[in-house]
Amino acid sequence: MNTQLARLSAIAASSSRMIIGLMSGTSLDGLDIALCEFSGSGTDTQVKVLHFTTVPYDQSFKEELKSISFKSQVSLQRLTLLHAVIGRRSAEMVLTTLKAWNFPLENVDLIASHGQTIFHAPSSLHQLADYPNATLQIGDGDHIAVRTGIITLSDFRQKHIAAGGEGAPLAVYGDYLLFADATENRILLNIGGIANFTYLPGGMKPDAIFSTDIGPGNTLMDQYVQLNYPGQYYDNNGAIAVQGTISKTLLEALKENEFFGYPFPRTTGPELFDMQYLREAQQRSETEFLPAPDVLATLCEFTAWAIISAIRKTVPDQTFEIYLSGGGMHNPLLADKISKGLALTLKTTADLGIHPDAKEAVLFALLANECMAGGNSNFGDKNSIPNITMGKISLPH
Template sequence: MNVHIADLARIAAAPSRIIAGLMSGTSLDGLDIALCEFTGSGLQTEVKVLHFITMPYSQEFKEELKAISFKTEVELQKVTLLNAVIGSYSAKLILDALKEWGYPSVAVDLVASHGQTIFHAPISLHHMESFPNATLQIGDGDHIAVHTGIITLSDFRQKHVAAGGEGAPLAVYGDYLLLSSPVENRILLNIGGISNFTYLPGGRNPALVFSTDVGPGNTLMDQFVQLNYPGKYYDQDAAIAKSGTPNTELVEALLAHPFFDRPFPRTTGPELFNLNYLQNAKEAIGQLSISKEDTLASLCEFTAISIVTAIKQAIGEQPFKVYLSGGGMHNPLLVQKISEGLGFALNDTADLGIDPDAKEAVLFALLANECVAGGQTDFGHRRGIPSVTMGKISLPA
C-alpha cells in the first residue's frame, strides 16, 4: 500500500485529527488559517481551535488576483500560472504560521484548502441553458501537499456542483454539525464579500436546514472605497458612510435586480455585484453626481436591507437569534442597520464557541474531517443541499 494512503487510513480511523483549514474570500485580502483539533464526526463532532491567524497578501499579489478575478475575459496564461503560484504561496503561508506558533508540520494530519474563487457562474448568472452551474477556485492542492509534506484536501465546491448544487454556500454543512441547537432557532449570518446565512431550526433536523447567499456583503462598499480613496481598502468603522446620507432612489434602484426575487437557495458573487452594477443603478435614476459619502451610505443601506429582507422572508414570524461572522460584522453602521431592521440585538459566533473571524476556515477544516472520517449525515435531496462528501485528496511527493 502507498505509504500516504496508509497514513490517510490511519488518520481517518484515529480518535482525533489536527487539520489546518484555509480560507481566502472574495475580498482578496489574505489567507485565514485555523489550526483545529477534531474529534468525532457528524453531530458528534467536537472542535478545538488551537491557533488562528490571517496572513495578509502583499499589494502586488492582490493586484495579480484582481487581474483574473470575477471577469468574463482574462488572460488564460495568467490563470494557469496563478493556479500553481497560489498553491505554493499558500503552502509557504501555512509553514510560516506553524513556525510562528511553534507547531511542527509533522504533527498536522491534513490541510483543508478552499482555494481562491476567480469566477462563480450559476445558471442564474450565465443564462446559457446548454451549460450547468459552475464555479472555479484555483490554488492547486498538489502544490500545497508537496511543499508542506501534508495530505491536502481542496476544491470542495466541485462535488457540490456535480451533485446538483451551485457550489455555494457550503457553510450549511459545518453550521449544522457544529452550531445547531436542539431548542433554539438560529440564523448563522456570515458577511464576507458576499453575505450568506444558514437557517438552523431548533431540533437539529437536517431536512429543515438550508443556506443561501443573500447578496452583497462588503464587496460593493470595499470596491467603491478602493476606487475613490487611494490607500484605503475598506471604510474603517464606517466613518465615511456615517458622514453621508442614503439616497432613497439609489437604494431602490440597487434593490430592483431580479436576483432578489429568486427563490432560496440562491448564489451570487462580485461577477454581479460590482461597480458596474452601481453605475447602472445611478444611470437608471439619472443621478450620476451623488457624493462619495452619500453613495457609500446608500451601499451600506442597500446591503442591510437585502440581508434583513431575506432573513424575514426565510423565517417568517417564528422567534430566532442571529449569530454573526465575517468581516462585515466589524462595520458598526451595517450591524446597527441590520439590528434595527430585525428589531433585536445580534450575537456573534463567539457566543457559540467559534471565533467569528476564524469561522469560515474552521468550516472548511470540518469538511475535510467529514470527508475522511464522516460523511454519514443525510441532508435529503433538496435543491441546493446535496448529501455529498466534498474535497479532492492530494498526497505529498
C-alpha cells in the same frame, strides 16, 4: 498498499485529527489559517481551535488577484500561473505560521484549502441553457501538499455542483454540525463579500435547515472604496458612510434587479454585484454625481435591506437568535442597521465557541474531517444541500 494511502487510512481511523483550514475570500485581503483539533464526525463532531491568524497579502499580490477575479475575460497565462503561485504561497504561509506558533509540522494530519474564487457562475447568472452551474477556485492542492509534506484536500465546491448544488453556500454543513441546538432557533449570518445565512431551527432536524446566499455583503462597498479612496481597501468601521446621506432614488435603483425576484435558496457573486451594477443604477436614477460618502451610505443601506428582507421572506415568524461572522460584522453602521431592522440584538459565533473571523477556515477543516472520518450526515432530498463528501485529495509524494 501505497504508504500514502495507508497514512490516509490511519488518519481516518484515528480518534482525533489535527487539521489546518485555509480560507481566502472574495475581499482578496489575505489567507485565514486555523489550526483545529477534531474528534468524532457528523453531529458528534467536536473541534478545538488551537490557533488562528490572518496572513495579509501585499498590495502587488492583491492587484494580481484582482486582475483575474470575477471578470468574463482574463489573461489565460496569468490565470494558469497564479493557480500554481497561490498554491505555493499558501504552503509557504502555512510553514511560516506553524513555525511562529512553535507547532511541529509532523503533528499536522491534513490541510484543507478552499483556494481563491476567481469566478462563480450559477445558471441563474450565466443564463446559458446548455451549460450547468459552475465555479472556479484556484490555488493547486498538489503544490501545497508537496511543499509542506502534508496531505491536502482542496477544490471542495466542485462536488457540490456535480451533485446538483450551485457550489455555494457551503457554510450550511459546518453550521449544522457545529452550531445546531436542541431548543434554540438560530440564524448563522455570514457577511463576507457576499452575504449568506443558514437557518437552524431548534430540534436538530436536518430536513428543516435552510441556507442561501442573500446578495451583496461587503463587495460593493469595498469595490467603491478601492476605486475612490486610493490605498484603502474598505470603509474602516463605516467611517466614510456614516458621514453620508442615503439617496432614496439610488437605493430604489439598486434594488431593481431580477436576482431579487429569484426563489430561495439562490447563489450569486461579485460577478453580478460590481461597479458596473452601481454605475447602471446611478445612470437610471440620475445620481452619477453624488458625493462619495452619500454613495457609500446608500450601498450600506442596500446591503442591510438585502439581508433583512431575505431573512423576513424565508425564516418562519418565530423567535430566533442571529450569530454573525465575516468582515461585515466589523462595520458597526451595517450591524446597527440589521439589528434595528430585525429588532433584536446581534451576537457572534464567539458566543458559540468559534471566533467569527476564523469560522470559514474552520468550516473547510471540518469538511476535510468529514471526508476522512464522516460522510454519514443526511440532509434529506434537498438539491441545495446534497449528501456528499467534498474535497480532492493531494498526496505529498
